[in-house]
Amino acid sequence: xxxxxLSSFYVSLWLLFTAVILQAVESxxxxxxxxxxxxxxxxxxxxxRPVEDTDKVLNVTLQITLSQIKDMDERNQILSAYxxxxxxxxxxxxxxxxxxxxxxxxxxxxxxxxxxxxxxxxNKADDDFSEPVNTNVVLRYDGKITWDAxxxxxxxxxxDVSYFPxxxxxxxxxxxxxxxxxxxxxxxxxxxxxxxxxxxEDVEWEIHGMPAVKNVITYGxxxxxxxxxxxxxxxxxxxxxxxxxLLLPCILISFLAPLGFYLPADSGEKVSLGVTVLLALxxxxxxxxxxxxxxxxxxxxxxxxxATMTMITASTALTIIIMNLHHCGSEAKPVPQWARxxxxxxxxxxxxxxxxxxxxxxxxxxxxxxxxxxxDDECQRxxxxxxxxxxxxxxxxxxxxxxxxxxxxxxxxxxxxxxxTVNCCSCYKMLIKNIEYIANCVRDHKxxxxxxxxxxxxxxxxxxxxMWIFFIMVFFMSVLVIGKAA
Numbered sequence: 001x002x003x004x005x006l007s008s009f010y011v012s013l014w015l016l017f018t019a020v021i022l023q024a025v026e027s028x029x030x031x032x033x034x035x036x037x038x039x040x041x042x043x044x045x046x047x048x049r050p051v052e053d054t055d056k057v058l059n060v061t062l063q064i065t066l067s068q069i070k071d072m073d074e075r076n077q078i079l080s081a082y083x084x085x086x087x088x089x090x091x092x093x094x095x096x097x098x099x100x101x102x103x104x105x106x107x108x109x110x111x112x113x114x115x116x117x118x119x120x121x122x123n124k125a126d127d128d129f130s131e132p133v134n135t136n137v138v139l140r141y142d143g144k145i146t147w148d149a150x151x152x153x154x155x156x157x158x159x160d161v162s163y164f165p166x167x168x169x170x171x172x173x174x175x176x177x178x179x180x181x182x183x184x185x186x187x188x189x190x191x192x193x194x195x196x197x198x199x200x201e202d203v204e205w206e207i208h209g210m211p212a213v214k215n216v217i218t219y220g221x222x223x224x225x226x227x228x229x230x231x232x233x234x235x236x237x238x239x240x241x242x243x244x245x246l247l248l249p250c251i252l253i254s255f256l257a258p259l260g261f262y263l264p265a266d267s268g269e270k271v272s273l274g275v276t277v278l279l280a281l282x283x284x285x286x287x288x289x290x291x292x293x294x295x296x297x298x299x300x301x302x303x304x305x306x307a308t309m310t311m312i313t314a315s316t317a318l319t320i321i322i323m324n325l326h327h328c329g330s331e332a333k334p335v336p337q338w339a340r341x342x343x344x345x346x347x348x349x350x351x352x353x354x355x356x357x358x359x360x361x362x363x364x365x366x367x368x369x370x371x372x373x374x375x376d377d378e379c380q381r382x383x384x385x386x387x388x389x390x391x392x393x394x395x396x397x398x399x400x401x402x403x404x405x406x407x408x409x410x411x412x413x414x415x416x417x418x419x420x421t422v423n424c425c426s427c428y429k430m431l432i433k434n435i436e437y438i439a440n441c442v443r444d445h446k447x448x449x450x451x452x453x454x455x456x457x458x459x460x461x462x463x464x465x466x467m468w469i470f471f472i473m474v475f476f477m478s479v480l481v482i483g484k485a486a
Contacts, residue, residue, distance in 0.1 A: 049115065050094070059090075074164075074292060075291065084150055108137070111135060114137060126154035164237075165247070171232070176226060176229070181225060182216060209232075213232070247301060253280050254281070254478075255471075278316070311473055311474070325455055
């Protein structure tokens with residue numbers, strides 16, 4: 001028991017001694033840091049470029065880390081991004097011997113105390129010309145200064161929406177010194193591209209790279225070269241949102257347009273369906289126009305809307321023309337011979353169009369036609385029998401008139417019977433004339449009705465023809481637009 005208590009006492013004593021030593025070391029380092037700071041900045045000025053020789057170029061290493069894409073405003077062509085900007089350079093007046101300060105090799109001080117390069121974003125599109133965040137800089141014993149500062153930048157980006165919503169964009173971020181030329185401050189990109197290791201995935205855009213290129217440009221105002229580093233942000237739009245909210249509803253609505261040709265002409269809804277579909281597509285077109293910039297490049301989905309609206313307008317106009325053919329009455333001209341051959345004989349068989357009023361699913365068409373023909377023959381046969389019977393009665397009347405006339409001349413009797421016989425024969429003649437008039441009227445009515453039925457069948461065949469034509473057009477247009485996504 002005594003040995004255990006003694007050992008625990010020694011351990012506690014050693015831990016206490018270690019803590020005291022570490023605290024003393026930290027206190028010593030804090031003391032040396034204050035001493036170093038006072039000595040370094042006693043005669044230091046952050047207003048001048050920190051080089052011993054004014055003809056010497058100061059190299060500034062630039063590194064950009066993309067953290068997040070805040071917004072891509074296609075209409076105003078502005079890209080908002082959250083960046084981490086790292087700049088490093090050597091200050092000739094901020095060096096020390098770390099052995100004199102107990103091995104202190106670096107200190108962290110406010111960035112406004114040291115000279116900083118005036119590197120700005122050239123293509124900035126923000127109204128607020130705010131300076132970078134005043135974060136601390138890391139100062140090393142050899143004079144190297146590293147300044148990490150976060151920044152939310154708004155840069156101009158030329159947006160090409162020709163293939164929206166399957167488009168890719170390239171936005172440039174150009175950094176350079178605003179007042180120092182290349183003979184005073186030279187910018188060097190530390191990596192061949194921007195750092196994307198800490199990028200937060202965006203819901204709308206995919207990042208396919210951020211290459212960096214150094215440019216040396218001589219502007220018209222000055223003869224000295226001005227270097228800059230341009231980071232090209234390559235973006236690919238995630239099109240799922242626009243497919244399900246803008247493209248797919250348009251495709252479904254456009255497939256309703258050809259169905260207007262399938263509606264019966266007597267329903268009265270053929271034209272109203274086309275107008276309703278046209279108004280629905282107009283609403284979607286306005287939604288796309290509000291997103292896109294007012295440029296000459298029409299987006300792909302906009303072209304699809306315009307093509308579909310044009311197709312629906314044409315289908316509505318054709319529907320009106322076909323309805324006029326459908327409602328041709330007895331006053332209309334007969335169907336031309338070429339239309340009778342091409343439309344009624346061939347096209348009706350190709351598109352499976354039957355006579356108006358006939359059930360297209362009934363397999364008894366031929367039997368009904370045969371029965372109809374047999375009924376017409378029976379009617380004609382009965383009509384002939386009546387006419388033969390009446391004509392025979394008429395001949396009998398003529399014969400009786402002759403006989404009665406001879407008898408009356410010979411014997412002068414039966415006068416009343418003769419008059420009755422003559423009146424009966426005249427009634428038969430009037431009856432024949434009335435029956436012939438009625439038959440002619442029925443025949444004319446059937447001819448006019450057959451003429452109207454032919455025009456209705458022509459309209460129905462044309463409806464089926466244009467329905468399949470527009471179905472094929474909508475299908476190929478949809479495939480063409482969706483194929484752009486591949």
